Amino acid sequence: MRRTFSIVLLTLAVSMVLAQESVSPAPRGSAIAEEHTKWIDSVLRSILTIKPGVTRKDLLRVFTVEGGVFSRTRRKYVYKECPYIKVDVEFTLVGSEDKTVSEMPEDIVTSISRPYLEDGITD
Numbered sequence: 001m002r003r004t005f006s007i008v009l010l011t012l013a014v015s016m017v018l019a020q021e022s023v024s025p026a027p028r029g030s031a032i033a034e035e036h037t038k039w040i041d042s043v044l045r046s047i048l049t050i051k052p053g054v055t056r057k058d059l060l061r062v063f064t065v066e067g068g069v070f071s072r073t074r075r076k077y078v079y080k081e082c083p084y085i086k087v088d089v090e091f092t093l094v095g096s097e098d099k100t101v102s103e104m105p106e107d108i109v110t111s112i113s114r115p116y117l118e119d120g121i122t123d
Helices: 002-019 031-047
Strands: 063-065 074-079 085-092 108-112
Touching (some): 031 074
Antiparallel strands (some): 074 085
């Protein structure tokens, strides 16, 4: 039920952002609304491929880093196709346990938040 609620919420929010490009929102059931829904479905399917146990390298196929404060063990990532879709990710360090060492592609995702919408962060 939580997943369904998250999907509905994300669909509505992204549809609202995309609808701002037109003068008026697309009527429900229109071709534009259907395209938006299909796009959100593909976004969610892509995001759901990133689960605990995958590597940072796998994560970077779908997401890119977000600016702001971060550490090697915890960072915010942005969906590559839309800078408003974000997740927070925690890692288990592989190799050096020194948190000051740069991020390693082999670090393991231990948790990933539900996707959420947020304006961009600029450093």
